[in-house]
Amino acid sequence: MDLLKRFQQGDADAFEKLFRQFQAEVYGWIIPIVRDAGVAEDLTIETFWRIYKARARFDSDTAFGAWAHRIARNLAIDHIRRRRREEELSEQSLMIAMPDSALRRETREKIHYAFRQLPRKLQAAAILALVDERPYQEIADLLGASVGAIRTRVFRAVRQLRKQLERMGVKP
């Protein structure tokens, strides 16, 4: 019996094999969105926990990776929304996040504030396109959207960021 069928039937060894096979890949989908290794590890485990709970509903003829990717992506994007609401970006993380010491602290805070005001989907697209400089096709695959949608999200993110920063007196 193949691995996925055994997993679907609740075989613990099959689940462990799948976990070991996919853990790095799932982490790799989450980390560019949440940008925090600890959070990405927690969400990787949460992804597999949800997979494990829903194993009976899993269709073993479909791709396990695509299923896992959908769950991981949703968890990562939900995390951005929660973080935005709770303003988890502490002063300390801002300091760690600051490789360019020439940029004044106040300006950094304004940039972070402006970024947090973006809708979560725009945040994810903007980080991947502008900071990581990933190709649009790769971002589209990662976020489960079309290339056109990603282009639009990045365009809107840039426009909203520019407006917000200009309102706060930061010249992009």
Added chain:
Amino acid sequence: MTGNGDEGIQKLLKAVMPPVDPDLRRDLWPAMLRRLERPGTSVPWYDWALITALGCWLVFFPEGIVHLLYQL
């Protein structure tokens, strides 16, 4: 490459966003095992009571949906 020709915004974001290591540096299976062994969390009775009360309130005062959505 943004395609938007807005290097100013890109430069600012890069200055405040740290680069991330895309690779997983440790085996998460032991943590997964702990998660599997943790007893499932159940919703306490007072949460159900709160949800019921909220539902009743929305039935009698549907305009409250707007306020509720604003708070979410």
